[in-house]
Amino acid sequence: MEEKVTAASLTTRKGKEKIVMVTATDEPTGRLVDRAGVDVVLVGDSLAMAVLGRPNTLSLTVEEMVHHTRAVAAGVRRALLVADMPFGSFQVSVGETVRNACRLVGEAGAEAVKLEGARVEEVRALVRAGIPVMGHVGLTPQSLHLFGGYRVQGKSLTAAQNLVSQARALEEAGVFALVVEGVPPSVGKAITAAVGIPTIGIGAGPSCDGQVLVLADLLGLSARPAPRFVRRYADLADTICQAVARFAADVREGSFPTVQECYPDPPEVAAWAAGEV
Numbered sequence: 001m002e003e004k005v006t007a008a009s010l011t012t013r014k015g016k017e018k019i020v021m022v023t024a025t026d027e028p029t030g031r032l033v034d035r036a037g038v039d040v041v042l043v044g045d046s047l048a049m050a051v052l053g054r055p056n057t058l059s060l061t062v063e064e065m066v067h068h069t070r071a072v073a074a075g076v077r078r079a080l081l082v083a084d085m086p087f088g089s090f091q092v093s094v095g096e097t098v099r100n101a102c103r104l105v106g107e108a109g110a111e112a113v114k115l116e117g118a119r120v121e122e123v124r125a126l127v128r129a130g131i132p133v134m135g136h137v138g139l140t141p142q143s144l145h146l147f148g149g150y151r152v153q154g155k156s157l158t159a160a161q162n163l164v165s166q167a168r169a170l171e172e173a174g175v176f177a178l179v180v181e182g183v184p185p186s187v188g189k190a191i192t193a194a195v196g197i198p199t200i201g202i203g204a205g206p207s208c209d210g211q212v213l214v215l216a217d218l219l220g221l222s223a224r225p226a227p228r229f230v231r232r233y234a235d236l237a238d239t240i241c242q243a244v245a246r247f248a249a250d251v252r253e254g255s256f257p258t259v260q261e262c263y264p265d266p267p268e269v270a271a272w273a274a275g276e277v
């Protein structure tokens with residue numbers, strides 16, 4: 001096995017080697033993306049939409065994140081495993097934030113947590129508790145209602161400068177890496193230049209130190225139309241539909257199962273069942 005990726009080793013990659021992060025939601029997807037050689041596996045709260053069919057990420061609970069993270073952890077060996085802190089799990093108090101993050105790490109097996117926004121007090125407390133933290137700025141989907149929809153952020157000079165300040169404050173508070181989502185490429189570049197930790201972009205242009213995509217988008221499994229920044233590397237929706245339709249046709253025409261797909265019949269039992277004894 002190639003060397004295990006840690007939060008500390010990831011930080012040293014800035015400016016050297018691009019970082020690849022992909023989401024996973026269960027053991028098979030965790031195992032497969034790890035086998036494909038990604039650096040970071042994110043159990044993102046996007047799973048609320050991608051695999052639970054919800055309209056946004058806001059209803060996902062800590063319990064559900066623990067459940068999915070534990071499943072992903074069973075499949076991941078080499079990559080760094082990061083779990084998202086769901087909406088409501090880090091907004092109430094610093095104490096509750098640490099308690100919820102401890103569940104994701106202790107109960108579920110995450111090696112770091114990610115939280116949205118410039119929550120510097122929470123980040124400091126988590127780092128003090130020994131938990132590596134990934135930050136997330138820009139179009140943070142949990143702020144959907146504040147933004148009035150999934151809108152590109154940092155479009156004015158003030159907004160862009162504010163995002164750079166948030167990134168610096170998060171670095172200062174101790175995050176080891178930063179997701180930058182839904183900003184113009186020049187803002188992704190400015191944030192990347194402003195901090196000494198790696199930035200991982202999603203819809204933030206090519207200058208970030210790494211890129212992340214939601215697995216269901218990358219594989220062509222999502223029901224919703226893919227956002228502009230998604231590149232589809234497979235059309236698994238079609239592959240799955242075709243495979244299941246072939247199975248259905250085989251069952252209906254009686255060509256499944258064959259003798260090779262059945263357990264051997266004990267001769268005595270077969271003769272009895274055929275009414276021969």
Ligand code: KIV
Pocket residue numbers: 023042043044045046047084179202212213214
């Ligand atoms: O929830 C998620 O999948 C994420 C990524 C899009 C960064 O936060």
